Amino acid sequence: MKSPDIKEKDLISKCIDGDGNAQRQLYQQYVKAMYNTAIRIVANRADAEDVIQESFVQVFRNLHSFHGDASLGSWIKRITINSAISHIRKHRKFRLVDVDDNFDWPEPEEEAVYAPVDMESVHHAIKQLPDGGREILSLYLLEGYQHKEIAQILNITESTSKTQYRRAKGQLQQLLEPKLS
Template structure:
């Protein structure tokens, strides 16, 4: 865990302390960013921007979560903002009126590798992809996903349920295509 002394030094604009935090977290944050943008140069730029934002806003770090979790949220938000700007389109749907069904078992009959799951996740419609990724890969709960994506926790649950359904269908279809 990051000592409050290092964070305090960053608040005081200590460049050595900033570099220490950067060195400790840059590789992990790059791994988070690359899962969203899929291009090394874009991921590197977004991580740099996230660190700049984190150092500008470091006095807002309250220590109620780890510094890494706080920084990870900044990186994810940077990535999502970038992807939204890149798409420059929005999908309008009244998510708050959707009904939540019981979440079915969503395992796939055939063994599937982690890489196959990640590849299939990239084929999901964007509104489902982000929720599935935040939930399954990043480990956020529905309240946190709702805050990050600016939706209700109910919409997050609905998108996760539907996203996992699409994911299961994609993985099952993939297995049938390969003749497994």
């Protein structure tokens, strides 16, 4: 169990007491990292900004409940991820479809050697994925969640998470194919 250092505890205490300078400092310290987390999930600048705004409102509203079980950054990131998922659920324009686990999925090609792809191209390609696949791919690959956790978060089955992930991964490979050759 990691407890916050003295400086961080002081900042948290001042934020809880409503000190605007402390709140601004905490916001500036974490906003860029949280924006990067949000944009990977919602894939649209305006939505990511909405998610960040909602996240920090929740952070300041609930800072009194932060006990240092994890780092402050991890705690804020968890709030940001939950806000992004809630935002997508509210504005969901897709339906996750459960596919039978017995479906015969083609095996990926053997270890192919590809030319390096710049991260900007990868992020651009991820943004082009359908919402459901992008959300699951981001949670699995970028945020490190397991399919069982994703299923619980999104209220879907684990097999649906795996299926949507495979589809999104295949679509991502197709989108990046011209840059890989």
